[in-house]
Amino acid sequence: CISELPKNEYEAKVTDWPARLQTPPNRLQSIKLDAFTSRKELFKAESKYWNEIIAGYVRAMHWKKMALRNVMDMRAGFGGFAAALIAQKLDCWVMNVVPVSGSNTLPVIYDRGLIGVMHDWCEPFDTYPRTYDFLHAANLLSVEKKRYPFLYFVALLSLTWLIFIVFVLCR
Known part of the structure; x- marks a missing residue:
């Protein structure tokens, strides 16, 4: 996904690396x-x-002994999870995924110096299943269950070679 640079007052003026990880960008x-709270407050709260x-x-x-290399954040928000991994000096590559069912926060992720994509989690993610050592799916099901009455979710974690199957039946 490529994010266009804005042509308004929210221009992409980013600070230098690594300070940009913790600085709310103008495009925020x-x-x-769907929030009544200031976007900057939400950004800082997520980061904290x-x-x-x-x-x-x-x-x-x-976690430092686990030697994580490839991590996927399945509901990235503003990229706070990836920024926290960097802040803790966990040397890993993070794919930030923004679900299409939520707000498009990719411009903020890009302005932080991170990478990411938008994806519909009701479709397969086009990658080899064991590409990622760790799949981070915090609050993913709470967003996706609004779209489908029954959600079947399978995550294969190559780090531990376990298969987790979660069935969520929505009312």
């Missing part, structure tokens, strides 16, 4: 959200949340 204001969560994962589950 152009994102359409994932920084604390990843710091806990590193301490409790010894």
Whole structure:
């Protein structure tokens, strides 16, 4: 996905790396959200949340010993999960995926210096299943269950060679 540079007051003026990971970009204001809270506050709250969560994962589950290389964030939001991995010095490549059922936050992800794509999770993701060592799917099912009455979700995690099958029956 390629994001056009805006031709309005929200121009893509980004700060230098790595400060841009924690700095809300100007294009954040152009994102359409169903929220009453300031977009900058949401950006900072997401960043703080994932920084604390990843710091806990590193301490409790010894993530630095796991040698994660390829990670997929299946509901990337503003890219806070990937930024937190970088902040914790976990040297891995993160594919940020923005579901088509939500707001298009790819311009913000790109302005942070991260990569990402939009994807419909009711379709297969065009990659080899064991490409990713870790699939991060926080709150993905809560978004997708609004679209389909019955959602069948399979994630193959090559790091542990386990198959997780989650059935969600919506009312």
